[in-house]
Amino acid sequence: MKTPDFLVLGSGLAGLSFAALMAKAGRSVRLIEAHEFPGGYGHSFVLANKYKFNAQLHYAWDCRPGEPVHRLLEALGIADEISFDFFDSAGFDRMRAPGIELDVPFDYQLLSQRLCDLFPSHKSNIQAFIRLIPWTGRSLNRYGGSMRKSGVGDKAIAFAKLRKYLRATLQDVFDEHNLPLEASLALLHVTAESRLFLCMGGTSAWLSLRSL
Numbered sequence: 001m002k003t004p005d006f007l008v009l010g011s012g013l014a015g016l017s018f019a020a021l022m023a024k025a026g027r028s029v030r031l032i033e034a035h036e037f038p039g040g041y042g043h044s045f046v047l048a049n050k051y052k053f054n055a056q057l058h059y060a061w062d063c064r065p066g067e068p069v070h071r072l073l074e075a076l077g078i079a080d081e082i083s084f085d086f087f088d089s090a091g092f093d094r095m096r097a098p099g100i101e102l103d104v105p106f107d108y109q110l111l112s113q114r115l116c117d118l119f120p121s122h123k124s125n126i127q128a129f130i131r132l133i134p135w136t137g138r139s140l141n142r143y144g145g146s147m148r149k150s151g152v153g154d155k156a157i158a159f160a161k162l163r164k165y166l167r168a169t170l171q172d173v174f175d176e177h178n179l180p181l182e183a184s185l186a187l188l189h190v191t192a193e194s195r196l197f198l199c200m201g202g203t204s205a206w207l208s209l210r211s212l
């Protein structure tokens with residue numbers, strides 16, 4: 001068998017994106033997957049012949065023209081074939097638990113307000129945590145962004161700021177902000193929308209998209 005230019009282990013979003021880009025660029029790629037389905041966390045499966053579940057991935061961000069996902073699709077020549085729908089900006093997730101009703105909006109100020117209404121005695125900690133969400137996103141954009149847009153100096157500054165959180169778990173960040181368990185549960189899901197899912201192991205796929 002001919003030796004490929006690239007051997008990619010794992011067909012998750014990171015492996016698939018890289019393999020597809022290299023193949024599109026005319027390089028030979030061998031992609032090896034241990035599971036019976038491709039896609040990693042991005043695959044879906046059916047139970048009882050009728051219920052379809054996402055393994056993990058249920059939202060996509062940065063899909064508009066000029067943004068990383070769109071640029072990836074453009075680079076692969078398939079941007080016109082794939083369209084995206086917006087979730088409800090007033091409450092794209094609806095969380096219901098005893099004593100907690102939270103519709104998660106796009107807007108961070110509104111989110112902060114709703115969470116502070118739910119947990120008034122933790123207002124300042126919640127506000128500090130919510131401020132961290134777009135901050136992490138901006139820093140990751142600069143750190144993972146293309147060299148054309150962010151130079152080495154920009155990346156070094158972003159890395160210095162992010163360093164504190166690169167090895168942190170989400171629980172570490174909750175603890176740092178001294179959040180009560182109930183607020184942490186509500187925020188657990190919200191942080192997936194933030195770039196804080198960096199703390200949960202999504203960095204490789206995300207940064208590979210960012211560096212396009």
Ligand SMILES: Cc1cc2nc3c(=O)[nH]c(=O)nc-3n(C[C@H](O)[C@H](O)[C@H](O)COP(=O)(O)OP(=O)(O)OC[C@H]3O[C@@H](n4cnc5c(N)ncnc54)[C@H](O)[C@@H]3O)c2cc1C
Pocket residue numbers: 009010011012013014015016032033034035038039040041042056057058059060061192197200201202203204205206
């Ligand atoms: C609960 C949860 C919800 C999430 N929701 C979202 C969301 O809504 N939107 C979003 O953008 N991101 C979401 N993420 C993050 C997203 O799922 C991951 O960032 C992304 O799927 C990671 O892709 P990956 O290619 O790095 O790894 P993976 O998806 O883990 O893929 C790795 C692949 O490698 C294979 N593999 C491993 N070892 C070997 C080996 N030795 N040989 C061959 N194959 C191997 C595995 O079987 C797997 O298929 C979520 C994550 C979690 C935990």
